[in-house]
Amino acid sequence: MAGRTMIERLRDPSEKSLGVLLLAPAFLLLLLIVVYPIATLIFNSFFDMRLSGGSGGFKFVGVENYLLVLKDPDFWNATGNTVLITLVTVPGALVVGLGLALLANLPFKRQWPVRLALLLPWALPLAFAGLIFAWFFHTEYGVVNDVVRRVWPGSEPTMWLLRPNWAFAAICLTIVWKTSSFMALILLAGLQMIPKSLYEAAEVDGASRWQQFWQITIPMLMPSIIVALIFRTITALQTFDIPYTMTKGGPGNATETLAMLIHKTTIDYLDVGYGSTLAVFMFLLSLVVTGVYLKRIGRNA
Amino acid sequence: MAQVELRGVTKSYDGRNTVIHGIDLDIRHGEFVVFVGPSGCGKSTLLRMIAGLEPISGGEVRIGGQVVNDLPPRSRDIAMVFQDYALYPHKSLYDNMAFGLRLRKTPEDAIREQVMNAATCSCSTSRCRTLTPQLRNEMRTEIKRLHQRLGATIIYVTHDQVEAMTLADRIAVLSAGHKMQYDTPDAIYNRPAALFVAGFTGAPPMNLVDCTVTDGAADLGGVRVPLPADLAARAAGRSPLKFGVRPENLRLASAAGDIAVPAEVSLLEPLGAETLVTLKLGSTEMVARCPASFRHPPGTAVTLHVNPMHLHLFDAASGAALH
Numbered sequence: 082m083a084g085r086t087m088i089e090r091l092r093d094p095s096e097k098s099l100g101v102l103l104l105a106p107a108f109l110l111l112l113l114i115v116v117y118p119i120a121t122l123i124f125n126s127f128f129d130m131r132l133s134g135g136s137g138g139f140k141f142v143g144v145e146n147y148l149l150v151l152k153d154p155d156f157w158n159a160t161g162n163t164v165l166i167t168l169v170t171v172p173g174a175l176v177v178g179l180g181l182a183l184l185a186n187l188p189f190k191r192q193w194p195v196r197l198a199l200l201l202p203w204a205l206p207l208a209f210a211g212l213i214f215a216w217f218f219h220t221e222y223g224v225v226n227d228v229v230r231r232v233w234p235g236s237e238p239t240m241w242l243l244r245p246n247w248a249f250a251a252i253c254l255t256i257v258w259k260t261s262s263f264m265a266l267i268l269l270a271g272l273q274m275i276p277k278s279l280y281e282a283a284e285v286d287g288a289s290r291w292q293q294f295w296q297i298t299i300p301m302l303m304p305s306i307i308v309a310l311i312f313r314t315i316t317a318l319q320t321f322d323i324p325y326t327m328t329k330g331g332p333g334n335a336t337e338t339l340a341m342l343i344h345k346t347t348i349d350y351l352d353v354g355y356g357s358t359l360a361v362f363m364f365l366l367s368l369v370v371t372g373v374y375l376k377r378i379g380r381n382a
Numbered sequence: 383m384a385q386v387e388l389r390g391v392t393k394s395y396d397g398r399n400t401v402i403h404g405i406d407l408d409i410r411h412g413e414f415v416v417f418v419g420p421s422g423c424g425k426s427t428l429l430r431m432i433a434g435l436e437p438i439s440g441g442e443v444r445i446g447g448q449v450v451n452d453l454p455p456r457s458r459d460i461a462m463v464f465q466d467y468a469l470y471p472h473k474s475l476y477d478n479m480a481f482g483l484r485l486r487k488t489p490e491d492a493i494r495e496q497v498m499n500a501a502t503c504s505c506s507t508s509r510c511r512t513l514t515p516q517l518r519n520e521m522r523t524e525i526k527r528l529h530q531r532l533g534a535t536i537i538y539v540t541h542d543q544v545e546a547m548t549l550a551d552r553i554a555v556l557s558a559g560h561k562m563q564y565d566t567p568d569a570i571y572n573r574p575a576a577l578f579v580a581g582f583t584g585a586p587p588m589n590l591v592d593c594t595v596t597d598g599a600a601d602l603g604g605v606r607v608p609l610p611a612d613l614a615a616r617a618a619g620r621s622p623l624k625f626g627v628r629p630e631n632l633r634l635a636s637a638a639g640d641i642a643v644p645a646e647v648s649l650l651e652p653l654g655a656e657t658l659v660t661l662k663l664g665s666t667e668m669v670a671r672c673p674a675s676f677r678h679p680p681g682t683a684v685t686l687h688v689n690p691m692h693l694h695l696f697d698a699a700s701g702a703a704l705h
Contacts, residue, residue, distance in 0.1 A: 281435050282468035286482035287456030296481070300472035 119364070122357050130354035146358035156359060158334055159342040160366070166253060166324075166338065167317040173257040174313055175306065178264025183298075185265065186272045199269070203262040211326030214255040218242055218327070242328050245335035252324050252336055259323065260316070264309045271305025272298070311374045318367050339363045384459075384535045385411045386432060390441035393427055393559075402427060402559045404441065409537065409552075414529050417539045418546035419556035420582070425539045426465075428556070432537065433462050522548060543583050547571065555579045577701035580626050580694060586658065589632075591666040592698070593625035600625050600695070603665025608641050610690045616704040617695050623704075626694035629658065632670035633687045640687040647682045661686065 094102060126147070129140040150156050185195045202210070217224050218241035226238045241247045275298065283293050299306075321340040324330060330337030330345075337345075343363065347356030386409040393402035402424045409415045417425035430436040432443055434455035443450050450458050461482070469478050476497055483493045526549060529536050540546055546553050547567045555562040555570060555578070563575040574580035580588040591602060595617040599606040602625060609617070617623060636642065648667065649660035657676045660669050661684070670686065678684060695704040 276466065276468065278464045278466055278468040279470060281455075282462065282464055282470075283481075284435065285433060285455045285460060285462045287485045288481075292485065297470065300470075303472075 122360055122364070125354055125357035126361050128354045130352070130357075132351035132353060142354070146355055149355065150358050150362060155334060155337075155342060156339075156362070159337050159339045160362075162249075162335075162337060163318060163320060163339040163366075165249075166256065166320050167314060169253045170256040170260065170320075171310060171313050171317050173253065174261040174264045175310065177257055177261035178309070179268055179306075181261060181265035182268035182272055185269050199262050199265050201262070202259055203266065205259070207259065207322035208326045210255060210259045211323040214251065214258070214323075215242065215327045218251045243332055245332055248328050248332060248336050252327055255323050255327065256317070256320065260313060264313060267309040267312075268302060268305050271302045275301045307374065307378060311371070311378075314370055314374070315367060318363070318370065339366075384446050385409060385413075386535060386537070387444040388428075388432070388441065389444070391428070391431065391438060391443060392440035393424070393431060393436065394439045400439075400559065402431070402439075405556075405561050407554060407561065407564060409535060412533045412535055414526075414536045414538065414549060414551045416546040416550035416553050417537065417556060418543055418553055418582075419541065419562075421541055422558075423556040424559040425541075425556050429537060429539045433460055434458050435462075518542075518545070525549065544585065547583070555582060557582075573703070573705065574626075574694065575703050577624055577626075577696040577698070577703075580696065580703070584628060586629055586669050588626045588628050588694070589668040590624050590626045590696070591663075591668065593623050593695075594621060595623060595695070600693075602663050605643060605645075605664035605666075607643055607688075607693070608690070609693060609695070613690075613693065613695055613704065620697060620704070622698040624696040624698045626696060627668070627688060627692060629669045629671040631688055631692035632661070632668065634672060634676070634684065636687040637689070640689055643686045643688060645684055645686050647678050647680050647684060649680060650676070 090098070091102075127141060127143060129142045129145075181199060185199055189195055216222070218226075220226060220238055220240045220243070223241065225241065229236060229239065239247055241251045279297050279301070280293055283297055288296060319340050320338045321344065324336045324338055325341055325344075328336045330341050339359070340363065343356050343359045346352050346359060350356075386407075388405050388407040390404045390406060391402060392400055392404050394400045405428065407415075417428060419425050427436060431438050432445075434450065434453060438451050445458055445460070455462075470481065473481065479497045480493045483496060488496075522545060525536075525538070529549075538546075538549055547570075550567055552564060552566055553570050554564045555576075557578045563570055563579045565573075565575075570579060571583055574583065574588070577590065581590055593600045593602050595601070595609065595614060598611065598614040599608045600617075600623075607625070633640075643663060645661040645663050645668075647659060648662050651658040651660075652674065655674060657672050657674055658669055659672045659676060660667055663686075696702065697704065
């Protein structure tokens, strides 16, 4: 053993070193794409790194950025908007997605048009959906106001994207439309795994359709619902594309999300240190939410 | 009174191909009837039609005298045990058992009493999740006890003819959507009405070989087996024919009235309690159930004895028995 060279040991590794060797590529990759960026982010958040202006600063400021963030009304506004979008669009997409999944699970003669209709919104890029719906909600040329005008002739056109609450509603509606198809796909897979005989047994026992839905479908679908909720919540916390393309965060910063604030601070204002600190807060928010869900899964399993 | 009547019941899924061909069946109140047949014979479909889980394409199903063709399952006052148990995996055992009662708005304390009562008498049944042969036997006993205790009309579907024989008051043998015979286990076994029934029941099943009948005897390719006069008379002028005899009716010892048939031992299969002996009779081969003490090596000439009452003849074309 003592006389073996490095090359000999690599050619004939022990079980332990073989394990280490096999794990190494995955570990290195993880290091490169997860640990390194996060470490850099946290590192930068302790510095004053404003790349604009002549100062060219790269100054260690300790937790100053963190204290500034906590006192920053823009941060609290963006966090509030992000949480609100999450609270509205996640349950919204769940309900709409469940409806779509139940619809797609009906015994249609031809399945593919239904599946295609489900897949299309999902396959559409987020920014694309944002642009399309921005046109739908356009005050003068939008289809939404056109319908409103036809139903209530002579009514004042709503300035959807120029009024804080309406803009918020329009964004949430767009996000629900865009994301419910993904929910529906996961739930459809879950629905198809429920054995048909459970419904037949319930039928013989005398359960109505409504009772079958609550007593069989929902409990049997719970694992799928939780998975769908986790995925959807995490992406909802990172909402960026749709408000960015529809309102740019406006009017004012009424629809600005955390991801948009980080983007603005870092890319537009070139304040890398402060932007990193904001990103750390967003990371923590995602971490807390994921932790809560994971704990729930652990309990269910 | 929960008698079940089927009148010309047919089933077609696509309107062109019929899978159940006009089945007539009368099941008396409190009777235990088993539908038996190979997979794909339509036995489960027929059961599902009686339960209301499958629409009836033609004919009538009556339960307790009432036509139930258009009644949903819940209005037929039936209970059904599914092949895959159909237990609700998210509910506890108690809640599974209480589900039907809750739907019928039974008060919660009455549910409790009924479930606990049922649980104590079927505690061994609940273990039969994976049905090994041993558990199947246990389950069978349990089902039979349950039927004796409840006195309910029971329809049971199986592909296992042993299960059918042991459980049933009457057996309906199905093949390719046709009712082949509907009778007591004894009649099914000893007086099979069709070639299919004869070949499906018994383990090993009835020996069935081609034969011709001339001068009151069946010719098995060189060996002539004298037939009872009435059987020979019915066979006169018919061909092709199948000759049938059950393995346990081919014996080495003779009894009064038996006929003797020369044969040659060809293969031995000792089973412990008995030995299955394959024998050459003329140009045909048959299996006989012999005592475990049977030791004659292959090639030995033996004389078989058979009671002529145990001989069967079938019309090979239609499959109908000639008795």
